[in-house]
Amino acid sequence: MSLYADSLKTLSVTDLAAMKQAREKISCLTAYDASFGALLDRTGIDVILVGDSLGMVIQGHDSTLPVTIEDMVYHTRCVASARKRAFIVSDLPFASYATPNDALRNAARLLQKGQAQMVKLEGARIDVIGFLVEQGIPVCAHLGLLPQSVNRIGGYKVQGRDPAQAQKILDDALAVERAGANLLVLECVPALLAAGIAQKLSIPVIGIGAGVGCDGQVLVLYDMLNIGAGNRPRFSKNFMAGAESIEDAVRQFHRAVKAAEFPADEHCY
Numbered sequence: 001m002s003l004y005a006d007s008l009k010t011l012s013v014t015d016l017a018a019m020k021q022a023r024e025k026i027s028c029l030t031a032y033d034a035s036f037g038a039l040l041d042r043t044g045i046d047v048i049l050v051g052d053s054l055g056m057v058i059q060g061h062d063s064t065l066p067v068t069i070e071d072m073v074y075h076t077r078c079v080a081s082a083r084k085r086a087f088i089v090s091d092l093p094f095a096s097y098a099t100p101n102d103a104l105r106n107a108a109r110l111l112q113k114g115q116a117q118m119v120k121l122e123g124a125r126i127d128v129i130g131f132l133v134e135q136g137i138p139v140c141a142h143l144g145l146l147p148q149s150v151n152r153i154g155g156y157k158v159q160g161r162d163p164a165q166a167q168k169i170l171d172d173a174l175a176v177e178r179a180g181a182n183l184l185v186l187e188c189v190p191a192l193l194a195a196g197i198a199q200k201l202s203i204p205v206i207g208i209g210a211g212v213g214c215d216g217q218v219l220v221l222y223d224m225l226n227i228g229a230g231n232r233p234r235f236s237k238n239f240m241a242g243a244e245s246i247e248d249a250v251r252q253f254h255r256a257v258k259a260a261e262f263p264a265d266e267h268c269y
């Protein structure tokens, strides 16, 4: 039973924290425009992520690196114009948070012009997270596979398989929480590692390819609707299979997350 499903007000960062306390799983999908923003909102999706994955699924690039802050502000504003209840997180794109001051300038644009409620950034950027939080900007950290670092990593690979790497991800997760992050996305890490991190942290941990032990799940909308241009990642699922409509597919995802039925073993590492 959801504590927040019938909420008429827009969800806040404290509602997300309360969902973790109440052991209610948090559902999250990406959206980049008003139509999908409205659809996700009316199905009860808790968090809409305006992800820089838009560089791949909207703009057709082979990575998220070409996405600019102008792109992010534009798409965030489109989504926010249609949203009533869902909490909106927007990505700080590649190289837009090299210094705390850069991060503040760009995060402020996402909140002021885009109407986001929180910004997401990749890596354990403790200096930047602490500075943004001090300025009143809620931060979602993103650890594990960092798509903006694909050129350094050498591909989109599972992270944290060896013990030293796993320990580093755990240490980073504890550090971003201490720095003041209110949410953590863990991407493509072994399910056991992610479940341990979700247990140790008091902030909600949202997984993508990180197992069912996380406090919530996020997928790229176009992957779960099976309309992505590339191959669907192993951790995603085609929710259109057997669905009557796009809205039905999104509702099935939402229900499966709430019931801890997604992800299944076949979607995990």
Ligand code: KIV
Binding pocket: 030, 049, 050, 051, 052, 053, 054, 091, 185, 187, 208, 218, 220
């Ligand atoms: O940009 C995005 O869509 C993301 C998700 C993959 C978590 O960061």
